[in-house]
Amino acid sequence: xxxxxxxxxxxxxxxxxxxxxxxxxxxxxxxxxxxxxxxxxxxxxxxxxxxxxxxxxxxxxxxxxxxxxxxxxxxxxxxxxxxxxxxxxxxxxxxxxxxxxxxxxxxxxxxxxxxxxxxxxxxxxxxxxxxxxxxxxxxxxxxxxxxxxxxxxxxxxxxxxxxxxxxxxxxxxxxxxxxxxx
Amino acid sequence: xxxxxxxxxxxxxxxxxxxxxxxxxxxxxxxxxxxxxxxxxxxxxxxxxxxxxxxxxxxxxxxxxxxxxxxxxxxxxxxxxxxxxxxxxxxxxxxxxxxxxxxxxxxxxxxxxxxxxxxxxxxxxxxxxxxxxxxxxxxxxxxxxxxxxxxxxxxxxxxxxxxxxxxxxxxxxxxxxxxxxxxxxxxxxxxxxxxxxxxxxxxxxxxxxxxxxxxxxxxxxxxxxxxxxxxxxxxxxxxxxxxxxxxxxxxxxxxxxxxxxxxxxxxxxxxxxxxxxxxxxxxxxxxxxxxxxxxxxxxxxxxxxxxxxxxxxxxxxxxxxxxxxxxxxxxxxxxxxxxxxxxxxxxxxxxxxxxxxxxxxxxxxxxxxxxxxxxxxxxxxxxxxxxxxxxxxxxxxxxxxxxxxxxxxxxxxxxxxxxxxxxxxxxxxxxxxxxxxxxxxxxxxxxxxxxxxxxxxxxxxxxxxxxxxxxxxxxxxxxxxxxxxxxxxxxxxxxxxxxxxxxxxxxxxxxxxxxxxxxxxxxxxxx
Numbered sequence: 001x002x003x004x005x006x007x008x009x010x011x012x013x014x015x016x017x018x019x020x021x022x023x024x025x026x027x028x029x030x031x032x033x034x035x036x037x038x039x040x041x042x043x044x045x046x047x048x049x050x051x052x053x054x055x056x057x058x059x060x061x062x063x064x065x066x067x068x069x070x071x072x073x074x075x076x077x078x079x080x081x082x083x084x085x086x087x088x089x090x091x092x093x094x095x096x097x098x099x100x101x102x103x104x105x106x107x108x109x110x111x112x113x114x115x116x117x118x119x120x121x122x123x124x125x126x127x128x129x130x131x132x133x134x135x136x137x138x139x140x141x142x143x144x145x146x147x148x149x150x151x152x153x154x155x156x157x158x159x160x161x162x163x164x165x166x167x168x169x170x171x172x173x174x175x176x177x178x179x180x181x182x
Numbered sequence: 183x184x185x186x187x188x189x190x191x192x193x194x195x196x197x198x199x200x201x202x203x204x205x206x207x208x209x210x211x212x213x214x215x216x217x218x219x220x221x222x223x224x225x226x227x228x229x230x231x232x233x234x235x236x237x238x239x240x241x242x243x244x245x246x247x248x249x250x251x252x253x254x255x256x257x258x259x260x261x262x263x264x265x266x267x268x269x270x271x272x273x274x275x276x277x278x279x280x281x282x283x284x285x286x287x288x289x290x291x292x293x294x295x296x297x298x299x300x301x302x303x304x305x306x307x308x309x310x311x312x313x314x315x316x317x318x319x320x321x322x323x324x325x326x327x328x329x330x331x332x333x334x335x336x337x338x339x340x341x342x343x344x345x346x347x348x349x350x351x352x353x354x355x356x357x358x359x360x361x362x363x364x365x366x367x368x369x370x371x372x373x374x375x376x377x378x379x380x381x382x383x384x385x386x387x388x389x390x391x392x393x394x395x396x397x398x399x400x401x402x403x404x405x406x407x408x409x410x411x412x413x414x415x416x417x418x419x420x421x422x423x424x425x426x427x428x429x430x431x432x433x434x435x436x437x438x439x440x441x442x443x444x445x446x447x448x449x450x451x452x453x454x455x456x457x458x459x460x461x462x463x464x465x466x467x468x469x470x471x472x473x474x475x476x477x478x479x480x481x482x483x484x485x486x487x488x489x490x491x492x493x494x495x496x497x498x499x500x501x502x503x504x505x506x507x508x509x510x511x512x513x514x515x516x517x518x519x520x521x522x523x524x525x526x527x528x529x530x531x532x533x534x535x536x537x538x539x540x541x542x543x544x545x546x547x548x549x550x551x552x553x554x555x556x557x558x559x560x561x562x563x564x565x566x567x568x569x570x571x572x573x574x575x576x577x578x579x580x581x582x583x584x585x586x587x588x589x590x591x592x593x594x595x596x597x598x599x600x601x602x603x604x605x606x607x608x609x610x611x612x613x614x615x616x617x618x619x620x621x622x623x624x625x626x627x628x629x630x631x632x633x634x635x636x637x638x639x640x641x642x643x644x645x646x647x648x649x650x651x652x653x654x655x656x657x658x659x660x661x662x663x664x665x666x667x668x669x670x671x672x673x674x675x676x677x678x679x680x681x682x683x684x685x686x687x688x689x690x691x692x693x694x695x696x697x698x699x700x701x702x703x704x705x706x707x708x709x
Contacts, residue, residue: 015293015363015367018362018363018367019293022358026359026393026396027397028397029393029394029395029396030397032397032398032401033397033398033399033400033401033402033434034401037416120420125492126493127495175419178420
């Protein structure tokens, strides 16, 4: 009997330490959920998913590859309830890798007060993102609009000649958000 | 495993349960709490089932008949949330509470007061979730995956949904901690890990999966909450966030969740099949290792839910391969169950019927799962009724059938009476016929291109939707028979012996039926 009660005592002690360790594990996993945020950003940075790492380039292409023709599609959308009219001038363009192209988008502020917008770019397929070089893009800066103002927005880009061979169609998409005025 | 006969000592019977309602509110007894969990799950089965019937009534014909599309979306979302967090997980937690201490020769759960808390969070969380239906803007309508930005466009009920998920998560994490501590610290002398019944093993792995996965979901939904109310932009592209990130976080939880639901079902089936085959479980060790491998693999396959979202080719290949790899330990289990039955002296009482039904129909769901693991095929299946058919096959004739089989298997031990075998068989056959009528045609609908989560559909899908809806109502009403059988069994009937079945294996069969309020206060000796 004495042996058994000491056994119980031991169990109580180790119950506490095991419980605490498991609680710590649960809290740690809650933290891990948040750790996924920077990890995801890092992964996107490395793999180019979503075309986030499309940066302004200053280098001008030296030659174009006329053997290949890639269809580039342009997509413009507005975020929920964002008061813009926003559309590309052309929806599709056939380009050769290395060919510098300029595309115009048209945006209109539908409200009667000044608005500041920010376009968020995206590239599909994700694997092609790092081969899209933009020398100029309205998405690099915020765009200020007067009431009811209509403006042309310009993207100048070329596709890198090393674009993987399985890619024959690239989509450049822009979503216009209202930049918080605060 | 041979067991020293356990003599229940009379002196302890004085500490009976408290009288009246307060018994159930203040109880720390694992059997009381197990009963509460199981009753809660049964109630939620009908709440969630009713929502499913709203869905199937609307889909009986093309066109909008009964509910508006927004309410339809609320029904699909709430049906899923209620069934996953309010029904099947509490049901298995109820089995764990009742059976694990009795199976390992422990007097109770290791942390009985926390056990009380784990349960009593549930009704409040469930009530809060259901209350969102009455709030302006209604309940969540973005699907149980709660993908932003859609989920952020919800009405006033949104924070209530999030908090109820927090509470449900806390409840199941506490239950898991309790189960792990009980299993690791409270086993009777001689009950080594590799002698534990399979049900205990599967719950040990499940509990670790819960502790690993639920907090990640809690983190994800907290981010939704702060995005909505505190100006963060985890998932808002305008602020530099990415909605796809939520999908990764959700499925990092969501895929282990799939195995959290199915592993205890595997455990119950592993108890039932040997009893009615009158053989020991074939390949016990490989069953343990298969369970552990499934647990590990479940953490590295999550992105197969989002093949069409866009990811690098290498990522798609990786998640395709790891997903297909899960078929190996799962097949080990299926083959072991079949080998257990091989040349056994089979009898087909209701629990065995449900176990065999599980085996057959769960495998159908497993195979369709393999089909959608293949990336190019998944592009066709994604977000169609084929997916709906797949996961309902693993959840309903899979997990739910195992729970029903387990209920029949242990009901005599819980109540002290045998249930009505004839009605039990009726319940099984009605359920099996209608569940197939309900879900099998959804494969055809999905392959023909019918998208999921829509209240209306093109007319070429009419016939199979009609069949599916008939199956749904039949299946729903067949479950009322189960309630009747359980009530009847609790109130009386043929007395059950302590063994109940023909020489079943396990410590729970060495105590009288019904199991006394306190069991194994003196640890049994397991040789």
